[in-house]
Amino acid sequence: RKEVEQDPGPFNVPEGATVAFNCTYSNSASQSFFWYRQDCRKEPKLLMSVYSSGNEDGRFTAQLNRASQYISLLIRDSKLSDSATYLCVVNALNRDDKIIFGKGTRLHILP
C-alpha cells in the first residue's frame, strides 16, 4: 500500500453539485492531516486542517477516519472557482518525521 493515495481524477462536476474525495494513508502513527489546494502553475495553499472531530469551513468539510486510515474532503454547492488540484498531506511525527504529500485529485467544475 502506498503511503498516501489519492484518486487522480479528473472529477468533472457540474456547478452547484456536491463532490467528495478521499485520501488513504498507510502509517497508523500519522498525527496531523491537511488539505491543500493547488491551482495550475501555482504553489499549494492550505485549504483546511483535518481534526479528529472533523472540520467545516463554509462549503468545505474535512473528516478523519483513523480506523480506516483515510481523510475526506466534501465540497458543497461547487463553484467554477473550485476547479483546482486538491492535495492531501499526512505528517507522521515519529522518529522518521515524515511529511507525505498525495499526488492530488484534479477537480473540474463545469458551467
Place this chain on the structure above:
Amino acid sequence: NAGVTQTPKFRVLKTGQSMTLLCAQDMNHEYMYWYRQDPGMGLRLIHYSVGEGTTAKGEVPDGYNVSRLKKQNFLLGLESAAPSQTSVYFCASSYLLANEQFFGPGTRLTVL
C-alpha cells in the same frame, strides 16, 4: 509581510552547470523545506531544515545540497545539473513540523 519568496522564478541551465536557488521567509519559522514537483509524481521532499544551521535529507536528496546559515534563508544548490533535474522547485516553511506549510511561488528550472 512577503511570506515565502524564491529567487529566481525561471532558469535554463546546460547539463553540468551549477546554480543556487534562494528561499527566504519573514515569518520567523523554524522549519524550511525544498520540494520538487514533476507531472504525475506529486510533491517530493528534497531536503529540509529544522532550524538555523541544521539540514536533513528528504525523499530525493541525490544531486542537491542545502544550507541554512540564517534562520530566514534556505539555499538549494545543484552542483552539476542534469536533465533529470528539470522540474518546478517549491520552497516552504512552517512554525512546527505539525503545522501548516507556507509555500513560495516556485522556480521553474529547465536543464538542457
